[in-house]
Amino acid sequence: MKPEIEEHVIRFLGMLDTAFRRRGENGLPEPLRRAVRETPRHHFVHRFQADRAGPVEDFATERHLAAVYSDRVLAHFGPDDAALDSTNSQPSYVLWLLHRLGLEPGHRALEIGSGSGWLAAVMGRLVGDGSVVGVEILADLARRSRDDLAALGSANVAIIEGDGAGGQAAGAPYDRAMITAAVWDLPAALFEQVAEGGRLLLPIALAGGAGRDCHVAVLRREGDRFRALEAVPGRFVRFTGPGQEPGAERRRLEELPFWSGIGTTPTSRRPLSLGGRDPARFTGAAYAFRLFLGQTEPGFAAFDGSGEEEGLSVSPFGLVDATARSVAICRPGMLLGYGSPEATRRLDAAYRRWAALGMPGPAAFELEVVRAAQAPRPGRGLWVETRGASALVWRLASAASSPRVARQEAVRDRPPADPGAWIRPPGP
Known part of the structure; x- marks a missing residue:
C-alpha cells in the first residue's frame, strides 16, 4: 500500500475503533480490522460528493482520500450527476451491524442491496473460504462493483444484477444474510433461503412513513419464522419493489x-x-x-x-x-x-x-x-x-x-x- 494511502487507512481504522468503543465494544475486532484494511474503500468510490453542499466529482486519489477515509456516508452519482438511490453507508455503523451478524470463516452469505460492493468485499474477507453473493438492482452499480471486486482479487464474492425481492436461490441456503435497505414487507423467498439457525440482518421500515428511519433487527431463523436476537434504531434508503410501498413516505x-x-x-x-x-x-x-x-x-x-x-x-x-x-x-x-x-x-x-x-x-x-x-x-x-x-x-x-x-x-x-x-x- 502506498504511504500516502497507508496514512489515511491507519487514521480510518482509528476512527472505527473509537466508534466501536462508543457502542460498548472493546474496540474494532481484529478480524474486522484485517478485513477493512485489506479492502481499500477508495477502490469502490468513483463519482461522488465529498461534501453535501459541494460539487459532484470524479474520485482523484490525492484530493479525496481524506473524505473517502472518514466515517461518513458517501452518495453515489451517475454520469449525468443524478444521485442514485444507493449510498456507501456510514462505515462505523454498517460495520458494527455486520459485527452483530456474526460472520465466520466458511459461511455462505447473501447481501441484498450491495451498492458499491465495498461491504460485500469486506464480508468476503471475513468468510475466507466461504462465499458472498451480492444482489444489486441498479445495473450501473452492479457492473461497476463487479469490475472493482475483480481488480481487488475478491474471487469469493459475486454480484448479481437484479431485484433482491426474490433473494438469490442459486447460492441458498445462506448461513448469514443482510438487507442494506429499509424493508416494509420481508421478501418471502428469505423464509426458505436462510438456513435453519442462520441469521438475517433486517432494517424494518417504521410504520406510518418516517423517511429513512427504521428498526434494524438481527433475526435468527427458527423453523417457519425469524426471531429477533437484538435490534437498534437506524437509517437506510428504502427497499424498492412489489409490496414495499406502504408506509414508505411521511405524510403531508x-x-x-x-x-x-x-x-x-x-x-x-x-x-x-x-x-x-x-x-x-x-x-x-x-x-x-x-x-x-x-x-x-x-x-x-x-x-x-x-x-x-x-x-x-x-x-x-x-x-x-x-x-x-x-x-x-x-x-x-x-x-x-x-x-x-x-x-x-x-x-x-x-x-x-x-x-x-x-x-x-x-x-x-x-x-x-x-x-x-x-x-x-x-x-x-x-x-x-x-x-x-x-x-x-x-x-x-x-x-x-x-x-x-x-x-x-x-x-x-x-x-x-x-x-x-x-x-x-x-x-x-
Whole structure:
C-alpha cells in the first residue's frame, strides 16, 4: 500500500475503533480490522460528493482520500450527476451491524442491496473460504462493483444484477444474510433461503412513513419464522419493489383530503412529557413512543415538516382519523389537535397505556417475523402488524412486566445520536 494511502487507512481504522468503543465494544475486532484494511474503500468510490453542499466529482486519489477515509456516508452519482438511490453507508455503523451478524470463516452469505460492493468485499474477507453473493438492482452499480471486486482479487464474492425481492436461490441456503435497505414487507423467498439457525440482518421500515428511519433487527431463523436476537434504531434508503410501498413516505398535512376543511389552527394544545422541548431528549423518548404507536394504532403517521437532515424521530408524528376528520400531532414538548378531538383522545389513551407499561423502548419487546397467514391473534401484551405477505409480531417481554425494569430497558436502547436521557415522568 502506498504511504500516502497507508496514512489515511491507519487514521480510518482509528476512527472505527473509537466508534466501536462508543457502542460498548472493546474496540474494532481484529478480524474486522484485517478485513477493512485489506479492502481499500477508495477502490469502490468513483463519482461522488465529498461534501453535501459541494460539487459532484470524479474520485482523484490525492484530493479525496481524506473524505473517502472518514466515517461518513458517501452518495453515489451517475454520469449525468443524478444521485442514485444507493449510498456507501456510514462505515462505523454498517460495520458494527455486520459485527452483530456474526460472520465466520466458511459461511455462505447473501447481501441484498450491495451498492458499491465495498461491504460485500469486506464480508468476503471475513468468510475466507466461504462465499458472498451480492444482489444489486441498479445495473450501473452492479457492473461497476463487479469490475472493482475483480481488480481487488475478491474471487469469493459475486454480484448479481437484479431485484433482491426474490433473494438469490442459486447460492441458498445462506448461513448469514443482510438487507442494506429499509424493508416494509420481508421478501418471502428469505423464509426458505436462510438456513435453519442462520441469521438475517433486517432494517424494518417504521410504520406510518418516517423517511429513512427504521428498526434494524438481527433475526435468527427458527423453523417457519425469524426471531429477533437484538435490534437498534437506524437509517437506510428504502427497499424498492412489489409490496414495499406502504408506509414508505411521511405524510403531508395539506394532502389529507379533509385538511382544508378543518383549518390550520390547532383546536387543542397541551404539554406532552417526551423529553420536554429539548429536541435531543425528545429524539430518544419519541422513538420509543413512536414505535409503540406504530405497533398498536392503525392510524399512526409521521408527518413531513422538520426536514430529513434533523434525523431520527425528530419529525412530527401522531394519529390521523379520517372518519372523524381529526389529527393529533406530537412535537417536542407539545401535543397539538386539529379538527374533532377523536385523534387526540386516542393518542392520549395510547400514551397512558404506554406509560402504564413502563414506557417500554425497543429492547422491552420480543419481535418475530412470520408469514402473514401464520400470524397469531393480537392479545394482552401482544401486537401484530400485517405487512403484505409477512407480519411483525411484537410481544412485551416478561422482563417488562415491572414498570421500573421496562423503563430501564427503554433507556438502554436509546438511538446512538441521542446523548441525553430518554424519559421524563408522565404528567398527571
